[in-house]
Amino acid sequence: MIIADVISWVMIIVGSFFLVVGAIGLIRMPDIFTRMHALSVSETMGVGFLLGGMMVQAGFTLVAFKLICLFVLLFFTSPIASHAISRAAMADGVEPVLDGPEIDARSDKHDMPLEDRRKTTTAIDADEAELSASVLVEDEEIEKGEK
Amino acid sequence: MFILAMIAVLVALSLAVFRALAGPNVFDRLLAANFIGTLAIMLLAVLGFLNGRPEFLDVGLVYAFLNITGTYAVLKFFRYGALGGEAPPNEEDENRKGFSGVHKT
Numbered sequence: 001m002i003i004a005d006v007i008s009w010v011m012i013i014v015g016s017f018f019l020v021v022g023a024i025g026l027i028r029m030p031d032i033f034t035r036m037h038a039l040s041v042s043e044t045m046g047v048g049f050l051l052g053g054m055m056v057q058a059g060f061t062l063v064a065f066k067l068i069c070l071f072v073l074l075f076f077t078s079p080i081a082s083h084a085i086s087r088a089a090m091a092d093g094v095e096p097v098l099d100g101p102e103i104d105a106r107s108d109k110h111d112m113p114l115e116d117r118r119k120t121t122t123a124i125d126a127d128e129a130e131l132s133a134s135v136l137v138e139d140e141e142i143e144k145g146e147k
Numbered sequence: 148m149f150i151l152a153m154i155a156v157l158v159a160l161s162l163a164v165f166r167a168l169a170g171p172n173v174f175d176r177l178l179a180a181n182f183i184g185t186l187a188i189m190l191l192a193v194l195g196f197l198n199g200r201p202e203f204l205d206v207g208l209v210y211a212f213l214n215i216t217g218t219y220a221v222l223k224f225f226r227y228g229a230l231g232g233e234a235p236p237n238e239e240d241e242n243r244k245g246f247s248g249v250h251k252t
Contacts, residue, residue, distance in 0.1 A: 009148045016155030019189070023159035026166050026182065032175050035166070039182055042159065050152060050189055054196055066204040070192070070211060074185060077215040081181050088222045089174040 008056035015049030018042050031097040032089050036082050043078040047071070149197045156193060160186045177221055184214035 018041055025038020051071045058064040163186060167179035188207040195203035 012148055012152050016152050019155050019159045019186075023162035023182075026179065027162050032172070032178060035175065036178060039178065043182065043185055046159075047185060047189060051192065053152075054192060057196065058201065063201040063204065066201075066208065067192070070188065070204065070207055073208065073211045074188070077211065078181070078185060081215055081218045082178075084219060084222050085174055085178055085181070088225065089172075092174070092225070094172065094174060 004056055004059075008053040011049045011053035011056065015046050015051075015053060018046035018049060022046060032094060033086060033096050036086055040079070040082060043082075044075065047074050047078075149193055152193045153190070153197060156186055156189050160190070173225055177218060180221075181214060181218050184210060184217070188214070 020042075022039050022042025025041070026035050029035045029038050048071060051067050051074075055064045055067045058067065160183065163179045163182045167176050167183065170176040170179055188210045191203045191207040191210065192201075195201040
């Protein structure tokens with residue numbers, strides 16, 4: 001019995017950890033698609049481990065069967081809901097926040113290869129130009145200091 | 148030990164409520180609402196074990212069905228502008244984009 005208790009406690013602690021981590025990701029992430037990515041952790045791992053820990057506590061009873069039903073239901077419906085939300089957001093024109101070269105991610109350009117979807121705007125080039133300019137300024141300041 | 152699970156669920160719930168209130172567009176709010184539904188199920192299950200009355204799990208099962216149905220209803224409303232009786236709109240129609248209204252297209 002003690003072993004079962006320890007197993008269920010560990011599973012409940014791990015599940016609680018994943019739930020809180022996913023919720024923090026929901027707050028911290030920049031756009032809806034990455035938020036969804038963070039939430040999928042807590043909706044599968046967190047819920048799964050919590051329900052698993054309760055299942056170990058319940059033993060072979062009707063309660064455990066209900067918990068299994070709940071787990072299967074959540075395990076299949078939450079990815080479906082996430083997929084529907086992301087597809088609706090994409091069709092509605094929500095742009096993902098992308099670092100680096102911008103990719104035209106609209107729904108009517110899915111067939112094009114990734115290279116053609118990259119806009120020719122030079123986000124990285126601009127950053128590099130700014131960086132080299134600041135380095136030049138620093139060099140000049142150093143030279144002035146030496147003189 | 149179920150106290151700890153209860154605290155974790157409540158912390159996650161408060162963060163999700165913050166996102167649902169602050170979310171920049173309707174899909175963020177909907178994502179947070181879906182997560183709040185999942186957390187309500189977990190809260191019911193943990194509360195049942197905490198009180199020694201796991202009968203609350205039946206309520207949780209009903210909540211799971213309501214959650215997915217509600218999410219789909221809201222999504223369908225925001226995509227089609229109605230809950231039934233209309234043909235699906237053309238995916239390529241530019242006028243349909245930005246129907247949710249909050250964000251820029």
